Amino acid sequence: DAxxxxxxxxKVTETGTPVTLRCHxxxxxxxxxxxxxxxxxxxxxxxxxxxxxxxDKGEVSDGYSVSRSKTEDFLLTLESAxxxxxxxxxxxxxxxxxxxxxxYFGPGTRLTVL
Amino acid sequence: xxxxxxxxxxxxIQEGENLTVYCNSSSVFSSLQWYRQEPGEGPVLxxxxxxxxxxxxxxxxxxxxxxARKDSSLHITAAQPGDxxxxxxxxxxxxxxxxxxxxxxxxxxxxxxx
Numbered sequence: 001d002a003x004x005x006x007x008x009x010x011k012v013t014e015t016g017t018p019v020t021l022r023c024h025x026x027x028x029x030x031x032x033x034x035x036x037x038x039x040x041x042x043x044x045x046x047x048x049x050x051x052x053x054x055x056d057k058g059e060v061s062d063g064y065s066v067s068r069s070k071t072e073d074f075l076l077t078l079e080s081a082x083x084x085x086x087x088x089x090x091x092x093x094x095x096x097x098x099x100x101x102x103x104y105f106g107p108g109t110r111l112t113v114l
Numbered sequence: 115x116x117x118x119x120x121x122x123x124x125x126x127i128q129e130g131e132n133l134t135v136y137c138n139s140s141s142v143f144s145s146l147q148w149y150r151q152e153p154g155e156g157p158v159l160x161x162x163x164x165x166x167x168x169x170x171x172x173x174x175x176x177x178x179x180x181x182a183r184k185d186s187s188l189h190i191t192a193a194q195p196g197d198x199x200x201x202x203x204x205x206x207x208x209x210x211x212x213x214x215x216x217x218x219x220x221x222x223x224x225x226x227x228x
Contacts, residue, residue, distance in 0.1 A: 031214065042220035043157075058215070090156050094214060100164050101144040101206065103216055105156035105204065
């Protein structure tokens with residue numbers, strides 16, 4: 001399972017409140033990713049990191065920020081949650097193989113914004 | 115922007131039937147990955163195909179990468195209820211570097227009825 005955990009696994013919050021989701025990995029991978037998954041849209045990349053303090057935006061980054069102060073943790077923050085951010089959020093890591101690279105996913109966090 | 119069109123979006127079949135899921139693009143990918151996702155869980159990697167024309171078999175699942183590395187297919191023989199799930203294809207970029215990002219199809223939701 002590539003040693004990825006996400007916390008919390010479920011969260012219900014109210015519009016306007018800040019929310020932070022945590023992704024933790026145990027295998028020292030350099031690349032980490034945050035996706036959201038919604039019906040009809042599939043998996044969409046929010047932000048990703050290619051090293052400590054090195055992050056970049058994905059296709060749906062508005063309203064989200066990230067931080068990576070150490071290799072094992074990648075945090076996703078919703079500064080002021082909105083109902084449109086109700087979704088299932090997945091963290092992923094990338095492994096480097098001899099021939100190709102591969103992404104492995106965490107178990108997900110289901111976020112409901114009321 | 116690279117796009118991956120996955121078809122069909124939904125598929126409901128009887129146990130024992132065969133099926134094929136398609137993943138098509140106008141872009142060339144360095145590799146293509148297939149994932150399977152069950153409700154409440156993260157996507158789980160099934161296979162990665164790297165070489166144009168490559169065929170990989172995983173028990174009753176056969177994966178093929180197109181000669182031009184723009185498309186792929188997943189064929190399941192004698193489907194079983196345990197094959198039920200969301201099947202996702204994802205293409206890896208030709209260029210590497212710090213901006214490595216997968217392009218995901220929207221998925222095929224397969225239901226195999228007993």
